[in-house]
Amino acid sequence: MKQTNIYSHKGWLKEITIREYPYSSAGEIAARHGVCSGSVWYWVKKLNLQQTDETKARILEKTHGCIANTIKTNPEAKRKSMETKKRTWMMERFRVMSGMPQKTKLRIAMRPTKAYKAIWYLVNMRNYFRDIEVGGRFTLYYDEQTKRSGKEDYYTKSCGLTFEQV
Numbered sequence: 001m002k003q004t005n006i007y008s009h010k011g012w013l014k015e016i017t018i019r020e021y022p023y024s025s026a027g028e029i030a031a032r033h034g035v036c037s038g039s040v041w042y043w044v045k046k047l048n049l050q051q052t053d054e055t056k057a058r059i060l061e062k063t064h065g066c067i068a069n070t071i072k073t074n075p076e077a078k079r080k081s082m083e084t085k086k087r088t089w090m091m092e093r094f095r096v097m098s099g100m101p102q103k104t105k106l107r108i109a110m111r112p113t114k115a116y117k118a119i120w121y122l123v124n125m126r127n128y129f130r131d132i133e134v135g136g137r138f139t140l141y142y143d144e145q146t147k148r149s150g151k152e153d154y155y156t157k158s159c160g161l162t163f164e165q166v
Contacts, residue, residue: 115159
């Protein structure tokens with residue numbers, strides 16, 4: 001099977017890239033000629049082209065202008081972003097606690113991490129089982145096959161878990 005170069009149909013881009021890359025960025029060339037910047041970068045790398053110092057300085061200044069308004073360098077933008085994030089978390093927490101559907105994909109904890117880890121350990125390692133519809137989120141059940149933990153009192157006090165026999 002003959003292998004073909006995927007860029008062979010864009011041979012015209014080679015001459016354009018050679019002519020314009022020293023004075024323009026790959027993105028500018030791509031936008032001007034209606035191709036993707038990856039095609040321009042292909043020829044730049046293949047031909048080992050370099051930009052002039054003036055072009056490098058112009059592109060660097062242009063990118064620094066965009067970076068100056070980011071959260072890292074602008075305290076006002078950072079403060080505004082943190083306020084928005086805090087409000088979003090508060091609203092999502094409210095929606096979850098009140099039973100409303102969430103509007104974002106944030107994972108809101110319904111129980112403390114300590115309780116979650118204790119439940120996971122007891123269910124997966126000690127063979128306790130749960131029935132959330134009947135007993136709620138913090139009730140674990142056991143039977144004769146369960147390897148009962150001697151720390152049930154500890155889990156009751158520290159995590160608010162209850163244990164019931166089936």
